[in-house]
């Protein structure tokens with residue numbers, strides 16, 4: 001292969017906002033047969049808004065609950081955390097991260113923190129199952145469409161529920177359709193609920209070939225390697241800390257640079273420096289051209 005041709009292709013990639021870690025990555029891009037997309041922050045904008053926030057039971061008051069969870073969430077970099085902190089601030093409650101005694105991330109589930117001597121969990125239904133003695137959820141949270149539902153558990157009791165929504169990125173449906181026209185199939189891998197995955201698929205006009213939900217980081221790795229075995233060379237596109245191992249497992253791991261986590265950027269083979277998901281099919285096309293000129 002000629003170094004000049006490789007250099008030119010790397011420059012072209014950089015000009016379109018794709019930072020590629022080496023010439024061999026470009027060649028692999030041209031061979032891609034499948035793309036695995038993360039949902040939150042990749043297919044969707046990762047900018048949640050809180051639609052519903054309710055206190056459950058009589059143990060705590062709204063202002064206290066918002067103070068606790070915004071303080072704990074302000075230590076998390078998950079896109080849902082920012083929405084919850086903003087929601088509390090919109091109710092004139094300022095988070096105090098310095099008052100959080102202990103903080104832990106529970107991958108694929110949520111977070112744990114201690115504040116005012118209380119042990120608090122915030123997260124999805126896995127967290128509810130793990131931390132709450134009672135699994136009964138208020139009636140109005142059942143049957144909500146297209147939202148992610150979160151639970152707050154304080155010392156073993158469910159004390160709060162909330163719903164969050166997030167829009168698909170512009171160009172997401174078009175990017176997946178373009179990949180399909182190039183003979184490349186797209187699948188969705190998400191840590192979020194099945195309902196949220198189905199909702200994203202509806203918004204994309206059914207463009208995705210497979211949906212996989214409620215995944216832990218290691219499930220994403222397993223599914224990427226299954227797609228590789230079944231379909232062929234596979235790209236993974238993701239932004240989160242929970243995507244990092246799957247990005248490393250893919251033939252080409254592409255991280256989202258602007259909004260993404262440092263861990264995703266480190267383990268990926270290329271970083272997209274914009275939120276323009278249409279650059280994904282464009283990168284494959286560039287890889288195909290590079291393969292022809294470099295070979």
Ligand code: ADP
Pocket residue numbers: 038039040073076078080081107108109110111122123124148149150189190191192193215216217240242
């Ligand atoms: P994804 O970003 O693909 O949804 P994650 O593994 O980061 O996957 O999270 C899985 C699920 O865990 C989220 O959809 C959410 O329900 C819950 N979760 C994760 N982090 C938080 C957090 N900081 N606050 C509330 N819920 C969270």
Ligand code: MG
Pocket residue numbers: 038039040041042238239240243
């Ligand atoms: Mg994500």
